[in-house]
Amino acid sequence: KPNLKIKDLHVAIDEKEILKGVNLEINGGEIHAIMGPNGTGKSTLASALMGHPRYEVSKGEALLDQADLLDMDVDERARAGLFLAMQYPSEVSGVTNSDFLRSAINAKRDEGNEISLMKFIREMDKKMELLEMDEKFATRYLNEGFSGGEKKRNEILQLMMLNPRIAILDEIDSGLDIDALKVVAAGVNAMRGDEFGALIITHYQRLLNYIKPDFVHVFMQGRIVKSGGPELAERLEAEGYDWVKEELGIED
Ligand code: ADP
Ligand code: MG
Numbered sequence: 663k664p665n666l667k668i669k670d671l672h673v674a675i676d677e678k679e680i681l682k683g684v685n686l687e688i689n690g691g692e693i694h695a696i697m698g699p700n701g702t703g704k705s706t707l708a709s710a711l712m713g714h715p716r717y718e719v720s721k722g723e724a725l726l727d728q729a730d731l732l733d734m735d736v737d738e739r740a741r742a743g744l745f746l747a748m749q750y751p752s753e754v755s756g757v758t759n760s761d762f763l764r765s766a767i768n769a770k771r772d773e774g775n776e777i778s779l780m781k782f783i784r785e786m787d788k789k790m791e792l793l794e795m796d797e798k799f800a801t802r803y804l805n806e807g808f809s810g811g812e813k814k815r816n817e818i819l820q821l822m823m824l825n826p827r828i829a830i831l832d833e834i835d836s837g838l839d840i841d842a843l844k845v846v847a848a849g850v851n852a853m854r855g856d857e858f859g860a861l862i863i864t865h866y867q868r869l870l871n872y873i874k875p876d877f878v879h880v881f882m883q884g885r886i887v888k889s890g891g892p893e894l895a896e897r898l899e900a901e902g903y904d905w906v907k908e909e910l911g912i913e914d
């Protein structure tokens with residue numbers, strides 16, 4: 663089973679400490695949600711795990727299946743089975759969506775073991791159908807002229823095609839109408855299983871009505887300050903974050 667273990671992770675940007683001791687463990691079969699006010703470091707956590715060069719790890723560990731993630735370059739992290747939607751270029755002219763996906767899949771495979779074109783097309787067709795994507799998407803240039811909703815669907819298509827061990831999805835719900843949200847959620851739910859774990863970062867509870875998390879974590883001041891089950895997300899939606907601050911004696 664996949665396992666991501668984050669231990670006392672501290673991350674700085676331009677010498678300013680943003681993450682102040684994040685602890686989190688995600689196993690295969692589990693979906694975790696991180697919720698929290700804006701500017702508390704949620705995306706910084708995603709970027710640091712991705713290996714963004716601006717984010718400097720000053721302390722702590724991140725292990726993927728016991729291997730030191732922080733020691734790997736971005737490509738190695740993907741090869742090891744980590745997926746972050748943001749690791750993919752936002753727009754690439756001259757590269758079609760399907761060409762990009764096929765090379766991303768093959769980059770994760772050993773030489774001589776590349777996916778056959780037929781198998782690739784079959785899988786891509788099946789997944790695009792589930793995501794209610796028009797066939798034309800396959801041959802359009804990557805993200806070029808895609809609407810916000812189309813980009814998000816495409817991210818989930820990438821997720822489904824790359825079939826990672828652990829996925830980190832940062833604000834995949836932002837800017838989606840309810841129909842697109844349901845489709846995106848159906849894609850993530852189709853990934854569920856013992857060989858897949860996910861961290862869903864979101865500002866709103868709405869997404870979690872469609873992707874039921876097993877664990878919900880509240881993120882504030884650069885770390886997880888409270889954890890619980892799905893009911894925690896519901897309470898945050900209803901009451902906001904003030905009660906958490908009061909309970910923990912956190913001041914802004
Ligand atoms: P969240 O995703 O929770 O809204 P972020 O991780 O985006 O929060 O940001 C956390 C803090 O780090 C904010 O104070 C933000 O201004 C700062 N920050 C994030 N990215 C950068 C960056 N590239 N350069 C400088 N500061 C940054
Ligand atoms: Mg933000």
Ligand code: MG
Nearest residue numbers: 704705706833
């Ligand atoms: Mg963010």
